[in-house]
Amino acid sequence: MSLSQKSTATRANVAQGAANVIQDEVDVDVVDNEATLLTLLKKGWAKRSHQKFLKSHLEGYKTALLVSHEKANSFLENIVNLWFAKYHWLISVTQEELPTRPPFPIGADGFKQLSEKQSILKGKVIERMRKSLYNWFDHRSKKTKTLKRSKSSEDPLSILVNCLLGNTGPAKLRTGWELRGTANYESLKAPFKQAFMESGKPEKHRATFWNLFKKKEFLKLSEEDQKKWTDDAIEAHNAVKKAWEGSTEMSPTEAQA
Structure with a gap:
C-alpha cells in the first residue's frame, strides 16, 4: 500500500x-x-x-x-x-x-x-x-x-373563510393551475421535491420552480379538466369578491354583531 x-x-x-x-x-x-x-x-x-x-x-x-x-x-x-x-x-x-x-x-x-x-x-x-x-x-x-354551509367544495362561505385564513383584502384572481396546485398539494409535494432536488437550483428559486411545476402538471390534464379548474377558479374568485365587497358596506357595529 x-x-x-x-x-x-x-x-x-x-x-x-x-x-x-x-x-x-x-x-x-x-x-x-x-x-x-x-x-x-x-x-x-x-x-x-x-x-x-x-x-x-x-x-x-x-x-x-x-x-x-x-x-x-x-x-x-x-x-x-x-x-x-x-x-x-x-x-x-x-x-x-x-x-x-x-x-x-x-x-x-x-x-x-x-x-x-x-x-x-x-x-x-x-x-x-x-x-x-x-x-x-x-x-x-x-x-x-x-359554520353550516352547502356540500359544494366551492361553497362561498367556505371560500370566504379560507380567504380570511391568509388574506385581509379581496382575493386575487387565481388561475386554474394555481387552484389545482393548492387542492392537490399533498399529492404533488413529493414529486415536486424530487424534481427540485434534481434541478440543482438554489433554495431561493424554490417558489418559482413550484409554480412552473404546477403549470407543467396542469398541462398534462385533458382540455376538459383544464377548463373545469379554470372555471372553478373564476367562480371562487367572484364569490369571495362579492362577499368581501358586501362586508365593506357594513358599519363597524353591524360587522361586529
Whole structure:
C-alpha cells in the first residue's frame, strides 16, 4: 500500500471512529432524557416563549375550525411542523433552548442519520406533542362552532373563510393551475421535491420552480379538466369578491354583531 493510500485509510478510520463516538454520545443523551421528553404535560405547561408561540396561532386555528374540523386538523399539522422547526425535538418543554445541538451524523442526502432507537423516540415525542397541542387549542376553542354551509367544495362561505385564513383584502384572481396546485398539494409535494432536488437550483428559486411545476402538471390534464379548474377558479374568485365587497358596506357595529 502506497503512502497516499495509507494516509487516506487512516483519515477514513479516524472519521469513522469519530462518528461512532458521536453516535454513542447521542444515544446516551437520548436514553437519559427519554423520561423527561415523554412526561405527560399538565395544565399550564405552556409558558414564556411556548405560550407566546401558541397564542400567535390561536385565532388562525379558530378561523380554520369555522370551515371544518378537517381544516382545523390540517392547520394544526402545520403548527406542529412550525413548533419543531422552532424547538428541537430533544428540547423538553421545560427548557427554552438547547445549549448544544446534538451532533447527529449527516448522510450523503443531507439528512441527519438517526439510529433506530433515536427514530422511535423522535416519533413518540412528535406524537406526544401533537396531542398536547391539540388539547391546548381545543380547550380554548370549545365555543367555536363550525359554520353550516352547502356540500359544494366551492361553497362561498367556505371560500370566504379560507380567504380570511391568509388574506385581509379581496382575493386575487387565481388561475386554474394555481387552484389545482393548492387542492392537490399533498399529492404533488413529493414529486415536486424530487424534481427540485434534481434541478440543482438554489433554495431561493424554490417558489418559482413550484409554480412552473404546477403549470407543467396542469398541462398534462385533458382540455376538459383544464377548463373545469379554470372555471372553478373564476367562480371562487367572484364569490369571495362579492362577499368581501358586501362586508365593506357594513358599519363597524353591524360587522361586529
